[in-house]
Amino acid sequence: MENPQYPINNMASTWLEKLKEAQKTCLVQDGRRKIHFTFKDGAEMTEEYDLQTSELVVRRWRRQGQLGGAGKWETEVGEEIVPRRMEMEGMVESSSNPIFTRKDIKRKFQWRVRNLPYPIETYSASLDDSSTQVIIRTTNKKYYKKFTIPDMERLGLKLSPDQIHLAHANNTLIISYQKPKEILDIEKQLQEEFKKMKATSDGDMDCRPS
Incomplete structure (x- = not known):
């Protein structure tokens, strides 16, 4: 191959x-x-x-x-x-909760977090100390997410903070990382x-x- x-x-x-x-x-x-x-x-x-x-x-x-x-x-x-469902039987998770999914495009890894209505200046992105995880925060402390990029881990590649880009539209936060x-x-x-x-x-x- x-x-x-x-x-x-x-x-x-x-x-x-x-x-x-x-x-x-x-x-x-x-x-x-x-x-x-x-x-x-x-x-x-x-x-x-x-x-x-x-x-x-x-x-x-x-x-x-x-x-x-x-x-x-x-x-x-x-x-x-x-x-996704709550642990208690019969309790369905609220449709207004943030929903995190990955949906790549040709030259970028990309994630979408639906049900986040806050303006773009509310969000920030950084890396953890090991440079292997992306951390998303909001200034109003309404959302926090830490995640890896398995594709990068499989190749032993460290992440670079300057390759992360945030955008926001239609109550959805869009996180991109240049491949x-x-x-x-x-x-x-x-x-x-x-x-x-x-x-x-x-x-x-x-x-x-x-």
Whole structure:
């Protein structure tokens, strides 16, 4: 899967090799290329890409549970599979609570926090001391969020505060982080590999280079 046209660091090379060695199935459906990865350690990852733009729409993970069985699917990119609910049975979380989701665009990691009506000057973004987590705060102390960028962690890349950008529209805070060259190079390699995979519009099949 490596290509000398796109130089990558050791951790990136390891991640690409892990993707290469995984068992993969592929499906083209509803305008998306859907790829399912099963890794040697039993972990599973599903990704969905827009066929027109090649943008990542969904990424979910399922890892083995502590007792050896399959765990629950966890969403890394895209909307959650099921609505969020309070712990008490029968209590549905208020629709006015802030809702945090990741929805990337071509050259940026991007997150949206819906139901935040405060003006743009209310928000600030910073990094934690290790430069591995983004911290979002409001001056009125109504919202606080700390999160990582798993893509950067997998490649061992530190975050830079000057790559974070905030915008606000329609009661939604939009947080963007410029993708570094290492990420863009890997994404380009993967898209070239994905386009070589044999896929079906009727059901899953092994994805192998044509």
